Every structure is written in C-alpha cells, then in structure tokens.
Amino acid sequence: MGIPSRMTEPQVDLEGLVRLRRDLLASGITDNQIDRLVRAKVLKRIRYGAYVQHDVWDRLTPEDRHRLLAxxxxxxxxxxxxxxxxxxxxxxxxxxxxxxxxxxxxxxxxxxxxxxxxxxxxxxxxxxxxxxxxxxxxxxxxxxxxxxxxxxxxxxxxxxxxxxxxxxxxxxxxxxxxxxxxxxxxxxxxxxxxxxxxxxxxxRLESVGEDRFSFLAHTQGLVRPEPQVDVFDEQGTLVARVDFAWPELNVFVEFDGKIKYAKHRREGETLDEFLMREKKREVLVCQLTGWTCIRITWSDLARPELLATRIRKVMASRNKGAA
Known part of the structure; x- marks a missing residue:
C-alpha cells in the first residue's frame, strides 16, 4: 500500500527575523550601538554578523533556534x-x-x-x-x-x-x-x-522513546518485541494498544514519556487523573491477557544493561510460572 501523505506539521514562520550586520549599519546603527544592544539583551547575536530580537530568540524552541541559525x-x-x-x-x-x-x-x-x-x-x-x-x-x-x-x-x-x-x-x-x-x-x-x-x-514505532527501546532490545540481545500490539476484551472489542509485547513470553512494555502524556490526556484531564486512567488500563490488559507489564522511562534507557537484566528476570519468572 502506498503512503497517503507526506505532510508534517507547519513550522514557525521565521521569515525576516534574521538581521545582518550590514543591514543594521545601513539603517544607521553603528557597531558600538550593536554591541550595546547585544549587552542589553535587545539583540541576540546568532552567529558572527547575524542578529535577531532577543525576546524572539527567548521564545523559540531549540529546534526553531537551529532553523534560525540555518x-x-x-x-x-x-x-x-x-x-x-x-x-x-x-x-x-x-x-x-x-x-x-x-x-x-x-x-x-x-x-x-x-x-x-x-x-x-x-x-x-x-x-x-x-x-x-x-x-x-x-x-x-x-x-x-x-x-x-x-x-x-x-x-x-x-x-x-x-x-x-x-x-x-x-x-x-x-x-x-x-x-x-x-x-x-x-x-x-x-x-x-x-x-x-x-x-x-x-x-510502526510512535515516539523517540520507542525507537530507543527497540534499539536497546537489539543491542542487549533480547528477543525482538512486537510493537503496537492490540488487546481485545471478551467481546472482541479493542480496549488497548500496548507499546511492545512478547506475547509468547506473557510480557508487555509501556514507555512512560512526556509525549505520551501530551498525546493521550483528554481535554480538561489532570495529570493525576490521566495516570489513574493509565493504571486502570494496565490492570485491564493484565486481566485480559495474563501478561506482566514492565514500565520504562527515559532514565531506564540510560542504563541499558540494568534494564535488560530486569526484563530477563521478568521473562524467566513468567516462564517458570507457565511451567
């Protein structure tokens, strides 16, 4: 099947924000005045000979600052x-x-x-x-x-x-x-x-965190997990989709990150309410499948050997229980 769309989210319009030294000089501002404006944080020097209004720079994300530098x-x-x-x-x-x-x-x-x-x-x-x-x-x-x-x-x-x-x-x-x-x-x-x-x-992977966990599984010699696994209730209704699973080992993984919180929180829902709903969802998945959940965070990805050891222990315990 072909890919239906190649569009990404519209970017912040940066047109005309970069002001070159030659243009500032042509407008009547001297080099000394430019330096004073930089020290006063009225102008931000992006690189040699290129400036932007400091308040504009302060509002930009790291990615948009890179785009402005470009x-x-x-x-x-x-x-x-x-x-x-x-x-x-x-x-x-x-x-x-x-x-x-x-x-x-x-x-x-x-x-x-x-x-x-x-x-x-x-x-x-x-x-x-x-x-x-x-x-x-x-x-x-x-x-x-x-x-x-x-x-x-x-x-x-x-x-x-x-x-x-x-x-x-x-x-x-x-x-x-x-x-x-x-x-x-x-x-x-x-x-x-x-x-x-x-x-x-x-x-199929939906976030940077999922990408990094998939790579961790590869480098640590874990069986490659299946991403985006659907879970259905007794009536065949889709009730959840877990980030990764090893169905044959009765284990699934959920990655906790800011993107997930932002993406799946309902309008008007507090963080505590969202976390409680996520916990109920996890319990339901465990009840329907009999699987064990492993929740991982960004800090876990910084310690790949420890995380892989923890996952292997959970897998081993599930195998013993099945036997």
Missing part, C-alpha cells in the same frame, strides 16, 4: 546552499535525538565546491541533484529519503535509527525510497551504519 548561515553563504542532513530533518519538524542542534549542515546544489567548515556550520562535499532537493518554508532542503541517508553517515546507529523511524512514521518517505538512496550512494563512508539502520527501521 537561515543566518544561508544569508551569507553561496546562493546554491541547501539545508541537508540534520538541518533538513529539523526544518520538517521531525523530532531527533542524539544530534547536536548547534551545527548547521548544508550541501550545494549543482556543481559547486563546498564552503569552509566553521564551528556552527558544516558544509558537506558532494552535489545535491534536482531530484534530491525540494523547497520547504522558503528554503531548499534535501528530500526526506536523502536526508535520512545523510544522517546515517554522520551519526551513530541509535541516533540515525531515531531519525529514520520518525521520517517513516510521519510518512515523509517510504522505506523503499530510503533503501534506494542507500543503494545510490554506496560509495559514501558510513555504509555499515546505513545497512544496520535499514535492518532495524520500523515505521
């Missing part, structure tokens, strides 16, 4: 400069994990040499062909499949897997398109990471 880079770069790699994915509003947002990544379109690397800017070598680029929010970026491949060449497997899964889940690309990009650029360094990400990629 615009400051492009404002003084070659006109053929396109946002690629991490910067292309951020421009789409796709969540990332494990990549720095302090550095803008670009590639030039057409047959142009890359610029000079700077502390906040990595201009990549290579050419961005017309079929690998598109325009979004007024800037040229690499296509979703191309940027997915690109990040596998600059990041670790876990970080790259998160990026690829988020693009797949957002329906910004298909797995076949990602594989096609990998095949077309097999000579690029980092193919080992790309191949492993292709093997582990799963569009």
């Amino acid at each position: 615009r400051a880079v492009r404002a003084r770069a070659h006109s053929a400069t396109a946002l690629t790699h991490v910067s292309s994915i951020v421009e789409r509003g796709i969540p990332l994990w494990g990549f720095s947002l302090d550095v803008v990544h670009t590639t030039r379109t057409g047959n142009h040499r890359a610029g000079r690397r700077q502390a906040d800017w990595t201009p990549h070598r290579g050419i961005l062909e017309p079929e690998d680029q598109e325009e979004l929010n007024g800037v040229v970026i690499s296509t979703a499949a191309r940027s997915a491949f690109e990040v596998t060449t600059i990041g670790g497997v876990e970080a790259a897997l998160v990026a690829v899964n988020r693009l797949l889940h957002a329906k910004a690309m298909t797995l076949d398109e990602f594989v096609a990009q990998a095949e077309a650029h097999r000579e690029w360094p980092g193919s080992l990471t790309t191949n492993l990400v292709m093997h582990l990629a799963d569009h």
Whole structure:
C-alpha cells in the first residue's frame, strides 16, 4: 500500500527575523550601538554578523533556534546552499535525538565546491541533484529519503535509527525510497551504519522513546518485541494498544514519556487523573491477557544493561510460572 501523505506539521514562520550586520549599519546603527544592544539583551547575536530580537530568540524552541541559525548561515553563504542532513530533518519538524542542534549542515546544489567548515556550520562535499532537493518554508532542503541517508553517515546507529523511524512514521518517505538512496550512494563512508539502520527501521514505532527501546532490545540481545500490539476484551472489542509485547513470553512494555502524556490526556484531564486512567488500563490488559507489564522511562534507557537484566528476570519468572 502506498503512503497517503507526506505532510508534517507547519513550522514557525521565521521569515525576516534574521538581521545582518550590514543591514543594521545601513539603517544607521553603528557597531558600538550593536554591541550595546547585544549587552542589553535587545539583540541576540546568532552567529558572527547575524542578529535577531532577543525576546524572539527567548521564545523559540531549540529546534526553531537551529532553523534560525540555518537561515543566518544561508544569508551569507553561496546562493546554491541547501539545508541537508540534520538541518533538513529539523526544518520538517521531525523530532531527533542524539544530534547536536548547534551545527548547521548544508550541501550545494549543482556543481559547486563546498564552503569552509566553521564551528556552527558544516558544509558537506558532494552535489545535491534536482531530484534530491525540494523547497520547504522558503528554503531548499534535501528530500526526506536523502536526508535520512545523510544522517546515517554522520551519526551513530541509535541516533540515525531515531531519525529514520520518525521520517517513516510521519510518512515523509517510504522505506523503499530510503533503501534506494542507500543503494545510490554506496560509495559514501558510513555504509555499515546505513545497512544496520535499514535492518532495524520500523515505521510502526510512535515516539523517540520507542525507537530507543527497540534499539536497546537489539543491542542487549533480547528477543525482538512486537510493537503496537492490540488487546481485545471478551467481546472482541479493542480496549488497548500496548507499546511492545512478547506475547509468547506473557510480557508487555509501556514507555512512560512526556509525549505520551501530551498525546493521550483528554481535554480538561489532570495529570493525576490521566495516570489513574493509565493504571486502570494496565490492570485491564493484565486481566485480559495474563501478561506482566514492565514500565520504562527515559532514565531506564540510560542504563541499558540494568534494564535488560530486569526484563530477563521478568521473562524467566513468567516462564517458570507457565511451567
């Protein structure tokens, strides 16, 4: 079945927010005055020669600050400069994990040499062909499949897997398109990471936390869990969907994170009310299936060996009980 939509959430409009030094000077402001405005936190220096109103900067998320930095880079770069790699994915509003947002990544379109690397800017070598680029929010970026491949060449497997899964889940690309990009650029360094990400990629995962747990299960040698498992009551009515399960081992996993709280809380529902409803849901799943629930958090993911040991103990106890 084809992918019906490639749209992501609209991004904050950053048009016209970057003010270059040359423009400020042309308006009659001196360098000394610019420095005073920066010290007074009226202006925020984004990078050398580029500024924004400080109150605007304070309101922006880390992702939108990266997008603004990208615009400051492009404002003084070659006109053929396109946002690629991490910067292309951020421009789409796709969540990332494990990549720095302090550095803008670009590639030039057409047959142009890359610029000079700077502390906040990595201009990549290579050419961005017309079929690998598109325009979004007024800037040229690499296509979703191309940027997915690109990040596998600059990041670790876990970080790259998160990026690829988020693009797949957002329906910004298909797995076949990602594989096609990998095949077309097999000579690029980092193919080992790309191949492993292709093997582990799963569009069914719904959050960064789920992506990271799936990767943890792989690295810790756990049986690969089934994601998004439906649970039905005695009348065949769908009553719950759990994040992961090992049905044959009578164990399921629920990931507790802020995204889940925001996504599944009902209008007007307090956090305590939501947590109580989640607890009732967990009890119902256990009663209907006979499974044991393992709840994990972000802090658990930071201790993969301990979490894997805990999961193995639960699995072992369930096997003994079944015997």
